[in-house]
Amino acid sequence: MHDKDDLDVKDIWLPGVTLIAGSKELLIDATVKFTRGRKYGLIGRNGTGKTTLINAICRKELNKMPQNLHILQVEQEIIGDDKSVLMHVLECDEERLGLINEQDELVAWEGDDEETQM
Numbered sequence: 001m002h003d004k005d006d007l008d009v010k011d012i013w014l015p016g017v018t019l020i021a022g023s024k025e026l027l028i029d030a031t032v033k034f035t036r037g038r039k040y041g042l043i044g045r046n047g048t049g050k051t052t053l054i055n056a057i058c059r060k061e062l063n064k065m066p067q068n069l070h071i072l073q074v075e076q077e078i079i080g081d082d083k084s085v086l087m088h089v090l091e092c093d094e095e096r097l098g099l100i101n102e103q104d105e106l107v108a109w110e111g112d113d114e115e116t117q118m
Contacts, residue, residue, distance in 0.1 A: 012033065012034040016030075016063065021049060024049075026049035032062060039093075
């Protein structure tokens with residue numbers, strides 16, 4: 001059963017979130033906010049609670065988490081290299097990469113057109 005109030009949820013705003021794993025307090029009275037249409041990533045050292053938080057979100061264990069959401073969890077390992085985290089994230093954005101390729105093609109086409117006119 002879904003609450004009618006949950007049906008129009010676009011953004012998620014959860015004030016007062018406390019997350020405890022074992023005896024370790026990971027979040028205390030924190031605000032969790034997700035904006036529709038945005039992509040989020042968690043970066044941090046091992047053991048800081050990234051996976052615990054993601055699992056709690058996916059299982060809808062956080063207080064007042066809308067129950068009508070369909071959440072898909074995908075685990076991805078990246079082979080270590082010299083790229084920054086930002087570059088890895090940007091390279092995963094297929095729409096952005098498509099637009100950059102389209103821009104490069106248009107610039108190349110425009111350059112070819114200018115050479116033909118000379």
